[in-house]
Amino acid sequence: TQLLEQSPQFLSIQEGENLTVYCNSSSVFSSLQWYRQEPGEGPVLLVTVVTGGEVKKLKRLTFQFGDARKDSSLHITAAQPGDTGLYLCAGEIQGAQKLVFGQGTRLTINP
Amino acid sequence: DTGVSQNPRHKITKRGQNVTFRCDPISEHNRLYWYRQTLGQGPEFLTYFQNEAQLEKSRLLSDRFSAERPKGSFSTLEIQRTEQGDSAMYLCASSLVVGAVTEAFFGQGTRLTVV
Numbered sequence: 001t002q003l004l005e006q007s008p009q010f011l012s013i014q015e016g017e018n019l020t021v022y023c024n025s026s027s028v029f030s031s032l033q034w035y036r037q038e039p040g041e042g043p044v045l046l047v048t049v050v051t052g053g054e055v056k057k058l059k060r061l062t063f064q065f066g067d068a069r070k071d072s073s074l075h076i077t078a079a080q081p082g083d084t085g086l087y088l089c090a091g092e093i094q095g096a097q098k099l100v101f102g103q104g105t106r107l108t109i110n111p
Numbered sequence: 112d113t114g115v116s117q118n119p120r121h122k123i124t125k126r127g128q129n130v131t132f133r134c135d136p137i138s139e140h141n142r143l144y145w146y147r148q149t150l151g152q153g154p155e156f157l158t159y160f161q162n163e164a165q166l167e168k169s170r171l172l173s174d175r176f177s178a179e180r181p182k183g184s185f186s187t188l189e190i191q192r193t194e195q196g197d198s199a200m201y202l203c204a205s206s207l208v209v210g211a212v213t214e215a216f217f218g219q220g221t222r223l224t225v226v
Contacts, residue, residue, distance in 0.1 A: 031212045042202050042217035050212055088153050092213045098167060099215050101153035
């Protein structure tokens with residue numbers, strides 16, 4: 001059973017388009033992180049969200065934490081080929097002390 | 112470079128051999144995690160340490176796997192009698208827990224291939 005479900009698992013779009021990736025769970029998280037991973041490398045932390053309803057922006061990337069702290073979304077505006085990669089959400093379940101990961105969304109931006 | 116460091120980056124071994132990986136965390140971080148990642152999947156939790164204490168082990172961690180973190184600094188992950196199913200990327204991460212927030216920073220991983 002996957003504690004964090006990401007959708008879509010694969011996404012291929014053209015440069016300049018917008019996209020949203022979703023991360024959903026039935027569990028409440030103390031905090032939730034988004035990572036980006038290149039082939040053969042470790043995940044790189046993009047952002048941490050903590051408060052329900054929180055919105056954070058990182059250039060063309062917008063991250064939102066659900067009001068109930070059970071879900072999150074990543075929106076990319078005007079996608080560029082450099083955005084290509086595996087996007088992972090990870091969260092620390094309340095009361096637990098480990099990060100659990102979603103299965104990832106493999107994003108391809110075509111020039 | 113003050114990030115998380117993992118060695119070796121790549122390891123090819125014959126089935127049945129033992130292998131050991133090393134992770135050097137960010138120096139002030141008190142928590143250290145090991146994850147395993149197979150192609151096309153997200154990282155799967157294996158175990159974690161708070162300082163030198165190993166606080167949780169996943170059911171994925173069979174008796175052939177052992178992890179240590181002597182003196183609460185670097186950590187090693189040993190796999191005994193390797194099997195082809197052990198082929199994966201082994202990731203180490205460290206974090207400094209502040210309140211309810213855990214931000215984990217990952218190393219570049221060790222890719223294990225068992226032939």
